[in-house]
Amino acid sequence: MDFDLTEAQTAMRDGLRAFLRRECPIDYVRDCDETERFPTELYAKLAAQGWLGLPIAEEYGGSGGSCADLAVFLEEFAGHFEAAANIYYTTVVIAADAISHFGTEAQKRDLLPRLARGEIRFAFSLSEPNSGSDAASLRTRAVLDGDHWVVNGQKMFCSCAQGADYILLMVRTDTAVPKHDGITMLLLDPKTPGVEIRKLKKLGLKPMDLNEIFLTDVRVPAGDVIGAVHGGWHNVLKTLDYERCCLSAVNVGAAQSCLDKALAYTKEREQFGQKISQFQLTRAKLADMEMEIDASRLLLYRSATLVDRGIPNNKQSAIANLASSETYMRAAVNGMRLMGGWGYLMEFDMQRHYRDAKLAEIGGGTSEILRIVISREMLR
Ligand SMILES: Cc1cc2nc3c(=O)[nH]c(=O)nc-3n(C[C@H](O)[C@H](O)[C@H](O)COP(=O)(O)OP(=O)(O)OC[C@H]3O[C@@H](n4cnc5c(N)ncnc54)[C@H](O)[C@@H]3O)c2cc1C
Numbered sequence: 001m002d003f004d005l006t007e008a009q010t011a012m013r014d015g016l017r018a019f020l021r022r023e024c025p026i027d028y029v030r031d032c033d034e035t036e037r038f039p040t041e042l043y044a045k046l047a048a049q050g051w052l053g054l055p056i057a058e059e060y061g062g063s064g065g066s067c068a069d070l071a072v073f074l075e076e077f078a079g080h081f082e083a084a085a086n087i088y089y090t091t092v093v094i095a096a097d098a099i100s101h102f103g104t105e106a107q108k109r110d111l112l113p114r115l116a117r118g119e120i121r122f123a124f125s126l127s128e129p130n131s132g133s134d135a136a137s138l139r140t141r142a143v144l145d146g147d148h149w150v151v152n153g154q155k156m157f158c159s160c161a162q163g164a165d166y167i168l169l170m171v172r173t174d175t176a177v178p179k180h181d182g183i184t185m186l187l188l189d190p191k192t193p194g195v196e197i198r199k200l201k202k203l204g205l206k207p208m209d210l211n212e213i214f215l216t217d218v219r220v221p222a223g224d225v226i227g228a229v230h231g232g233w234h235n236v237l238k239t240l241d242y243e244r245c246c247l248s249a250v251n252v253g254a255a256q257s258c259l260d261k262a263l264a265y266t267k268e269r270e271q272f273g274q275k276i277s278q279f280q281l282t283r284a285k286l287a288d289m290e291m292e293i294d295a296s297r298l299l300l301y302r303s304a305t306l307v308d309r310g311i312p313n314n315k316q317s318a319i320a321n322l323a324s325s326e327t328y329m330r331a332a333v334n335g336m337r338l339m340g341g342w343g344y345l346m347e348f349d350m351q352r353h354y355r356d357a358k359l360a361e362i363g364g365g366t367s368e369i370l371r372i373v374i375s376r377e378m379l380r
Pocket of ligand 1: 124125126131133158363364365368369372
């Protein structure tokens with residue numbers, strides 16, 4: 001397995017790094033966090049650079065990048081502005097992937113080029129108040145009435161629903177079959193009468209809205225289904241490994257950012273007449289962070305390589321996701337420790353990582369669920 005980046009990947013990473021330094025200065029990141037606002041300007045600039053089309057096939061207006069290309073991009077992006085990388089992930093990873101794999105030719109021609117140009121954004125709504133880890137027990141019901149689905153129910157924890165042009169809505173369309181076999185993905189226009197979206201207040205990732213969605217007699221055209229009717233759950237499973245791999249890239253990039261900041265701080269801060277980087281206990285923390293991030297990065301690129309080669313990687317992508325998410329959380333905690341009281345101040349960036357990191361251990365499967373996935377594969 002070759003772990004070197006290709007020339008094209010190195011050029012993309014360096015180009016993105018220069019772009020972010022120029023177009024997304026740290027004051028912009030802080031402002032979006034403090035004011036909880038969507039990075040509209042940055043999103044438009046990413047579109048202008050063609051980066052929203054990175055994983056989309058060329059015939060649909062993208063550049064046909066591999067999973068490894070996307071991992072390189074997300075790692076760099078998240079190191080600079082993690083919330084924006086998560087926003088990107090919702091539309092460019094989850095939605096683009098679902099449409100590319102399961103959409104009809106007409107849906108691909110209609111949606112993917114507009115997505116790549118930044119004209120439309122998406123949200124993905126699976127979770128409900130009573131179904132999180134056990135997502136397949138969702139209850140939101142869609143019943144066919146003539147040439148429309150009529151949807152009733154409530155969705156919880158939907159990232160980016162406010163401001164989305166479409167929501168990929170997972171609904172129950174058959175109650176007479178086992179729970180995994182009666183779920184369908186609808187393409188919902190959130191402006192449809194009967195859709196009410198409310199904002200949820202949360203700990204971190206402030207620029208990315210988190211919403212609950214109330215659906216009352218919402219009429220969705222019968223053709224606005226992504227993939228087979230009743231086949232929604234099985235389709236979600238098919239793309240889950242790729243999505244976990246991409247989440248791992250976000251985690252690795254953000255964890256590296258914690259380490260870079262902590263390292264710089266310990267080389268500046270003096271106590272007891274010397275730089276705190278001279279203390280062995282400080283060095284042990286830095287070494288642990290370096291080791292864990294390095295290991296997570298290797299797991300990430302192993303997972304991306306397997307995805308790109310079409311080799312089953314359910315266990316490997318879950319391992320990458322679990323290792324990188326817990327590594328990120330520990331890097332943020334250690335970063336806070338190394339900065340003492342200064343890390344606790346809002347004017348330093350470590351507190352943002354500390355708040356943002358927690359989602360890494362929840363989204364894409366909680367740490368417990370990822371351990372279940374890994375051990376299930378081990379015990380097969
Ligand atoms: C900021 C944020 C953004 C999100 N964005 C989205 C989104 O865009 N779309 C979407 O659909 N969802 C989204 N989610 C929801 C997320 O996927 C769920 O929160 C997650 O799947 C966990 O579900 P839950 O919160 O209901 O916890 P629960 O499933 O109720 O879990 C509670 C605890 O029980 C544990 N647990 C559950 N089952 C088991 C088991 N079998 N064995 C051992 N322990 C178990 C869990 O690990 C956890 O510790 C988001 C959540 C957050 C916080």
